[in-house]
Amino acid sequence: MSDLxxxxxxxxxxxxxxxxxDDSVFVIGTDLFIRGGHFAQVKGVGPRFGHERVIDAPxxxxxxxxxxxxxxxxxxxxxxxxNFIDFAFGAMDEIANQAAKARYLWGKxxxxxxxxxxxxxxxxxQHNNSLESWFMxxxxxxxxxxxNAQDTKGLLKSALRGDDPVxxxxxxxxxxxxxVVGGPEELVPIGKAAVLREGTDVTLVAAGIVVNKxxxxxxxxxxxxxxxxxxxxRTIFPLDLDTVAESVRKTGRAVIVxxxxxxxxxxxxxxxxxxxGVFEYLDAPVQRLTxxxxxxxxxxxxxxxxxxxxxxxxxxxxxxxxxxxxx
Amino acid sequence: MDDNGTVATAPQDVMEVDISGVDxxxxxxxxxxxxxxREFEESLESLTANGKIPGSVHQASGQEAVAxxxxxxxxPGDIVASPHRPHHHALAKGMTxxxxxxxxxxxxxxxxxxxxxxxxxxxxxxxxxxxNGIVGASLGIAMGAALAAKLKGSDQVxxxxxxxxxxxxxxxxxAVNFAASQKLPLIAVCENNQYAVETYIGRALTGPSxxxxxxxxxxxxxxxxxxxxxxxxxxxxxxxxxxxxxxxxTFIEAVTYRYHGHNTxxxxxxxxxxxxxxWRRVRDPIDGLRRAMEAAGQLDADRYEEMFLHARSVLEAxxxxxxxxxxxxxxxxxxxxxxxxxxxxxxx
Numbered sequence: 224m225s226d227l228x229x230x231x232x233x234x235x236x237x238x239x240x241x242x243x244x245d246d247s248v249f250v251i252g253t254d255l256f257i258r259g260g261h262f263a264q265v266k267g268v269g270p271r272f273g274h275e276r277v278i279d280a281p282x283x284x285x286x287x288x289x290x291x292x293x294x295x296x297x298x299x300x301x302x303x304x305x306n307f308i309d310f311a312f313g314a315m316d317e318i319a320n321q322a323a324k325a326r327y328l329w330g331k332x333x334x335x336x337x338x339x340x341x342x343x344x345x346x347x348x349q350h351n352n353s354l355e356s357w358f359m360x361x362x363x364x365x366x367x368x369x370x371n372a373q374d375t376k377g378l379l380k381s382a383l384r385g386d387d388p389v390x391x392x393x394x395x396x397x398x399x400x401x402x403v404v405g406g407p408e409e410l411v412p413i414g415k416a417a418v419l420r421e422g423t424d425v426t427l428v429a430a431g432i433v434v435n436k437x438x439x440x441x442x443x444x445x446x447x448x449x450x451x452x453x454x455x456x457r458t459i460f461p462l463d464l465d466t467v468a469e470s471v472r473k474t475g476r477a478v479i480v481x482x483x484x485x486x487x488x489x490x491x492x493x494x495x496x497x498x499x500g501v502f503e504y505l506d507a508p509v510q511r512l513t514x515x516x517x518x519x520x521x522x523x524x525x526x527x528x529x530x531x532x533x534x535x536x537x538x539x540x541x542x543x544x545x546x547x548x549x550x
Numbered sequence: 551m552d553d554n555g556t557v558a559t560a561p562q563d564v565m566e567v568d569i570s571g572v573d574x575x576x577x578x579x580x581x582x583x584x585x586x587x588r589e590f591e592e593s594l595e596s597l598t599a600n601g602k603i604p605g606s607v608h609q610a611s612g613q614e615a616v617a618x619x620x621x622x623x624x625x626p627g628d629i630v631a632s633p634h635r636p637h638h639h640a641l642a643k644g645m646t647x648x649x650x651x652x653x654x655x656x657x658x659x660x661x662x663x664x665x666x667x668x669x670x671x672x673x674x675x676x677x678x679x680x681x682n683g684i685v686g687a688s689l690g691i692a693m694g695a696a697l698a699a700k701l702k703g704s705d706q707v708x709x710x711x712x713x714x715x716x717x718x719x720x721x722x723x724x725a726v727n728f729a730a731s732q733k734l735p736l737i738a739v740c741e742n743n744q745y746a747v748e749t750y751i752g753r754a755l756t757g758p759s760x761x762x763x764x765x766x767x768x769x770x771x772x773x774x775x776x777x778x779x780x781x782x783x784x785x786x787x788x789x790x791x792x793x794x795x796x797x798x799x800t801f802i803e804a805v806t807y808r809y810h811g812h813n814t815x816x817x818x819x820x821x822x823x824x825x826x827x828x829w830r831r832v833r834d835p836i837d838g839l840r841r842a843m844e845a846a847g848q849l850d851a852d853r854y855e856e857m858f859l860h861a862r863s864v865l866e867a868x869x870x871x872x873x874x875x876x877x878x879x880x881x882x883x884x885x886x887x888x889x890x891x892x893x894x895x896x897x898x
Contacts, residue, residue, distance in 0.1 A: 254747040257820050281718030281754040282685050282746055313684070313719070345605035347667045349683035485896025515894040517884040521667030522656030523604050528880035 227401040230393060231264045233372035234338070237379040238265060238302065240407045242272055245300060248383055249276040251287050252304030261306040262340050262398045284313035288337065292322045292388075295335040300383055308339035308392060309352045322388040323363030332386040336379070341368075342394035342432055343482050343519055343530050351519035351526075353483035355430075358390045359460045359492065365413060366459040368392040370434040372402035374457055377411025385413065392459075394432040416463035418470065422450035424549075425540050426470040426477040428493060430456035433480050433531070440536035449540060459489055467493065468500045475506035475549060478539050482530050485513040507547035510539055556752040558744055558821060560828030567778050567842040574848045577839065578857070580622060580779050581849075584614040584836045585861035587638045590647055591810075593865055594654070598814040602872070603654045606816075607668040608635040612777075612809040615835035616741050617642040619782025620709060620802075623790050629677040629695045629708040631688040635741075635808070636681030639711055640671045643678045651868035657875035664878040677706075686719040688712055689738055693725040696734035696799070707793040709737045709786075714803075715746025717760045723767070726801065730769040733798035737789045738764070740803045741776065747812040748820040764801035776804030777833045780842075807833065 228236065242248045249272075250265060256279050259266025269277035280287050284305060291303040305311055311318060318337065325331040343351050358366045365387045369375040375393065382389040405411075419434065420441050427437040434455045441451040452470050456463065471477045477497050479490040494509040515529040569577055591611040597603045610617070617638035621630070632639040640650050645661060653660025654668050662670050669683035679695060682688045692710030699706040716722050717740050729736040740760050744751050757763060761773040770792065774785045782804055789800035807829045811818040843849035884894035 253749065257748050258816075279749055279753065281749075282715045283719045285720055309684075313721070347665070347670055347683065349669065488896075491897070511896060513896055515884045516892065516896060517887050517894055520656075520665040520878070520883060521604065521653075521662070521670070522664035522878050524877050524880050525656075525665060525883045528883040 226403060228372050228404050229399050229401050230369070230372045230375050230397045231262055231266070231399065233376040233404045234264045234379060234393065235266060235268055236404060237376035239268055239271065241380060241383045242268070242276060244407070245383070247298060247300045248302065249278065249299065250302045250304055251278045251280050251290055252306065253279060253282055254306070255279055255304060260304055262393070262395065264338070264340070264393065264398070265304065284310045285317055288314035288317035288322070291335045291337070292317055292325070292333055295333045296325060296331055300334045302336045302338055302383070305337060305339040307350055308341040308354050309350050311337070311339060311354060318364070318388070318390075319361045323361050326387070327363060333388045334386050335388045336382045336391050337388070338391040338393065340395045340398065341392045342396060343514065343526060344395040347521035348518035353514070355392060355459050356483060356487055356489050356492070359489055363388065364460065365389040366392070367413060367457065368430040368459055369457060370397070370431050370455050371400065372404050374411050376404045377409055378413060378457065380410045381413045384410070389413070392431060397432050411457065414458045414461040414463055416457055416466040417455045418452065418466065419455050420451065420453035422452035422474065424450045424474055424476070425543070426452045426454060426467065426474045427480065427536065428454045428456065428467055428477060429480045430459055430489070433482055436531070436533050436536060437480060439533045440540070443533065443537045444540055449544065451540065462493070464493070464496050464500065467497060471497055471501045472504045475504055476543055476547070478510045478512060478536065478543070480512045480531050480536055482514050484516045485511060486516060488513055506549045507543045510543060512536060512539055556750065558750050558752070558825055560825045561833055564832040565775070565777055565838045567780050567838045569780055569839070569842045569846060572780055572783070574843075576622065577843055577848065580618045581836065581839050581843065582857050582860065583618050583642055584779065584839070585857055586647065586864050587614045587617065587641050588836060589861040589865040590637060590641060590651070590868070593869065595810065595814050597869075604656050605667065606813040607654055608813050609810045610635050610638040610808065612829065612835070613741060613743055613806045614638055615779035615782055616739070616776045616804045616806050619779040620737070620739055620786045622783045623786035624707065624709065625705070627677060627706050629679050629692065629706055631679040631692040631695070631710050632671070632681040633685065633688045633712050633716060634669050634681065634683055635713065636668070636671055640673070640678055640681065643673070644676050645671070645673050645678060647864050647868035648871040649673075652872045652875050655872040655875070656877065657872055658878045659871065659875040686712055686716040686722040689716070689722055689725045693729050693734060693736055696729060696736040697732065699735055700732070705794055707735045707737065707790050709739055711739045711741055713746060714740060714742035714744070714751050714755070714760055715749070716740070717763070718746070718754050726764060726767050726769070726799070729799040730767050733796065735793035736799040737786065737793060738799060738801045740801070741806055742803055743806050743808040745808070745812070745821065748818075750820070759803060761801060761803040764803070769799050769801055771801040771803070773803040773805060776806030777835045777838060779835055779839055
């Protein structure tokens with residue numbers, strides 16, 4: 224259908240509209256102008272806006288992010304496109320010690336968007352790091368992780384019109400995923416989760432691509448008479464715990480699902496918060512379903528073996544209900 | 551180049567390889583290895599397109615002479631680390647086409663057991679300290695290995711390969727500076743194939759060359775014709791002798807060219823077909839050596855055909871080996887993360 228767009232196209236659209244609207248918005252990265260980035264996420268933006276505003280830099284993540292931080296402090300609204308989130312390691316000081324600290328130390332806003340493709344996919348261990356909890360753990364950063372085209376476009380607009388450094392995660396395997404998108408003034412607020420499916424028996428929580436698995440799991444559970452509520456966090460920080468808590472007060476149980484390694488994960492943070500916040504409403508311990516604590520292998524069967532699948536979510540809910548029946 | 555030097559132009563001169571003083575058997579070995587690499591690399595486009603190799607890979611067709619010339623100058627115990635375009639290094643260092651191909655296929659018989667793929671090849675027994683998925687990281691590893699060689703008093707010399715794209719990342723120069731300041735037995739080899747993905751070198755380098763940039767760090771720094779296997783060999787040999795005798799590191803910029811896109815499946819719309827054809831026609835490393843050997847009476851058409859067929863058979867055997875190899879056991883997916891026991895499922 225012509226009114227459906229891929230997540231990549233949604234990003235292009237959102238970016239182009241904001242560049243049209245605001246001359247201070249520009250992009251720095253590598254392989255952006257012709258290829259449109261390694262996920263075609265800015266395809267066509269270069270020819271439309273020119274080399275001044277779609278800058279292909281020498282390969283140095285540190286220099287690209289530093290340029291973004293300095294430019295943001297001097298009145299611009301840069302998007303630094305790292306292609307892969309893994310390349311953020313090469314700019315960690317610029318992100319965590321510079322971008323994240325300027326507002327606190329000096330009251331100086333850093334309106335910077337750092338976009339990167341993330342999540343478990345091809346290309347093995349060094350291209351499949353899950354860094355969401357690293358950034359969530361760093362005071363001064365906003366972290367968003369859309370699950371669909373509409374949120375990608377809407378969250379980008381909010382990020383570009385806001386005043387904070389935003390780490391913008393886009394899952395590699397969502398790049399070609401299609402959906403509707405909003406118009407030029409339809410912003411998706413940062414820090415607000417979405418309830419994708421209402422239910423009364425269990426709350427399933429995720430962000431990014433995993434949300435799709437939760438919807439499928441909810442379909443499976445419905446066949447067994449279990450009504451699952453599905454929450455798409457959309458933003459990792461600030462975290463919308465109110466929406467999660469409200470849901471758990473109703474359902475009495477929660478399963479938090481993510482593709483990250485388990486220790487000190489975003490899922491751990493949410494699970495602990497739910498336990499502390501709505502303990503008296505819980506019928507069962509809050510469960511975390513994450514990837515295994517291991518780097519990601521090249522062979523596709525190694526990769527799939529370590530991340531949570533739909534059947535794991537379903538089994539986890541079943542087990543919870545059997546072991547801890549509702550009182 | 552145009553006036554700004556920001557657009558590539560094809561070379562005009564047909565290369566001439568000076569083989570004088572080099573043993574004919576050595577030259578034949580080099581030619582054979584370049585043919586094996588070429589056959590290997592040329593097979594990868596279709597093997598990724600048909601899904602035998604998951605994802606995509608970076609081919610080095612056109613860059614064979616850099617790998618073969620450098621390796622020819624090394625001793626067997628010397629150490630090499632590669633970036634993301636590594637197959638020619640791995641093969642020239644002595645890894646079999648079977649274990650490299652099987653790794654690309656993600657098979658249990660691959661050199662990393664199917665865990666690594668193209669960007670994580672390795673054979674530590676052979677001194678091959680890995681290919682790498684992170685730009686500039688390979689030189690750092692080679693530099694550290696060179697530090698160990700110096701501390702241990704071993705006679706190892708270490709080589710870090712990287713591209714001209716890698717010459718724009720800070721860690722490359724931090725490693726060069728460290729090596730120079732500590733007089734480490736390191737050879738930093740910049741394989742300048744002109745394009746960092748789609749960025750032509752003239753758009754990321756001001757100044758005459760990467761070798762000149764390197765010379766500011768106070769180490770001997772040379773630019774060589776990376777299509778000429780003998781020229782590369784001579785430069786690497788000199789660098790190795792310097793390193794082995796305590797003279798410290800050398801920077802070599804080998805000017806070369808990749809015939810294919812950055813990765814299999816890429817539509818390389820950032821350069822013209824004519825440019826690629828010109829490089830193939832006048833600067834092909836295999837043709838260049840072949841012509842010189844024929845002129846010297848060291849090679850004839852029959853012998854060349856034999857060598858080509860051998861290369862073909864090495865490739866075919868590696869494909870058959872990969873096809874018949876099992877995938878890794880998923881039960882092993884979380885083994886070997888650290889040396890101590892832990893629960894890979896998480897805190898519970």
